[in-house]
Amino acid sequence: MVRAIRRVTGTGVPVRGDDIDTDQIVPARFLKEVTFDDMGEYAFYDARRDDDGSLNDHPFNEYRGARVLVVNDNFGCGSSREHAPQALLRWGIHGIVGESFAEIFRDNCTALGIPTVTAEPETVTELQNFVESDPDAGIEIDLANERVVFDDTEVGVTADPAMRESLVEGEWDTTALMYQNLDRTRETAASLPYTDS
């Protein structure tokens, strides 16, 4: 089985803005690779560069080594590309706090063992301000207890129950879980009128 993920700790990186889509997280031209190995290099590729190609002051340039991403509303909307969370993971992100997440993105994160927890807009802004004021300070996402700890304070966050259960119990390898039920799956398939081929 995969490992249990009860908490994520590390420094933070704030990426501000609502409706940040997966085309921004990894532009489509970097999807032309048959493995995810190099995706970390492409995280926020365009947003991190000026017109002449030099790196700008995007948080992914400024907060290297961070493990906790702090975002706003509807993060990860758009394309279903798993390249987006793969890029974030390989860049170093192991947990995300946000106001809300697009569903396919959230599921893709869970499949990679990256918890995505949601908090009130004020809490997210406070956390983003805190990270900016003290980039070296540690943050903890305590998934099991649905809270985020920073600056000697604790705030409640919300985790999707199924996501939390899967990660905290180490039961997020859906292939292994469902493979055990292959016989039952064949029965379900046989009971459908359109699959008797």
Add this chain to the structure above:
Amino acid sequence: MSSGTLYDKVWERHKVGELPNGEDQLFVGLHLMHEVTSPQAFGMLRERDLDVAFPERTFATTDHIIPTTPEERERPFADEQAETMLQALERNTEEAGIEFFDLDSGKQGIAHVVGPELGLTQPGQTIVCGDSHTSTHGAFGAVAMGIGTSQIRDVLATGCIAAEKMDVRRVEVTGELGDGVGAKDLILHIIGELGVDGGVGHVYEYAGEAIERLDMEGRLAVCNMSIEGGARAGYINPDQTTYEYLRGREYAPEGEEWDRLMEYWESVASEPDAKYDDVVTVDADDLEPMVTWGVNPGQVVGVTEPVPGPDEFAGKDRDNAEKAYEHMGVEPGETMEGYDVDVAFLGTCTNGRVSDFREAAAVLEGETVDPDVRALAVPGSETVRKQCEAEGIAEVFEEAGFQWRRAGCSMCLAMNGDALEGDEVCASSSNRNFVGRQGSKDGRTVLMSPAMVAAAAVEGEIADARAFGGDA
């Protein structure tokens, strides 16, 4: 909680059991696959030494990276990455015994065009594909949704996905679409009304007289853009329009099997007294051709309406509007009519079907594309291309000055070399106007219907297609 809806019934029929985390294990009736999101999944399968459990339920095509000119389609491709991706798909499908609609099959095209036109997509199925626009197939009364690559691994290895049931929102569309106003305008309007994240946590059931009157290809365009409104899936209950479209297609059932399946299809339609988590009503009367003015599909207005000012928004919508004015260079208070266009792009899984090209051809007949406009017509599939050529539609495009291409996703997301340059403006029949989507981070996308793309190509600026008098 919903009950008695098509979503509830199809879900129950496909549910294998419950997983320890409370999610359902759901059998997948149809899995469509393409070259960009699948090779990594086969890699994961090999790492675990697992076989494909239900190869006969998976069908593959190549669409995202495929070149769209005959010369560029000669193998090996000049683009080495594209060649590598296609070779991986060829090897993976062959080893697993999965049917692949390759370049020589005559059936290659965008997954969401190919599935419906070949009759693979049928009512009452669960359908997944590693692409967010899988929602398209819901037009047949299927439960269809986009998945990530780890979930593709799940489907290949187990024939299932792990999924949580969502809420069902009925989107009741009253009234009647006017002349020159179609499915694309309607779905852009719906997203504008409900918001780009309005559908998060929901599946949309589109219903009402305006939806019932749409033909299948219009319904496909509506369901295609469900995800742009945040809804992972959208569907329309099957009816005579659905059955007539399906009958006789290559993979559609025949004879007794048709009758037997018809019973199933009718049995999964939403009950008259079905319970919904939410019902919203949208009025189709007085709608005009819609165009986006911003950088998400919900930033949309009628072609003669002014772009809304910042004061008309609150909170995040206001921030997003400010960003959009700057990126697009649009002025609040002005209409999009007259906004200069450099590129006209017709195609995609939203509007790359025969009826879309017919609609655009009606505008282009006897007209000439503005000399400053680069105009691309990219059929959604080779089947669509051949049909358009047989009907003389391709000729209308070429005579007007459009490049008539081979099938693929092309400039929708610019993975195949068809891309915007610099800050070019594209009048596009695609589904996303995100910054950078069409291959240039300064590029600007204006979403609209096929007829409106044709009108923009001719005028070199955004124009009301209704003025062309064609039967748009």
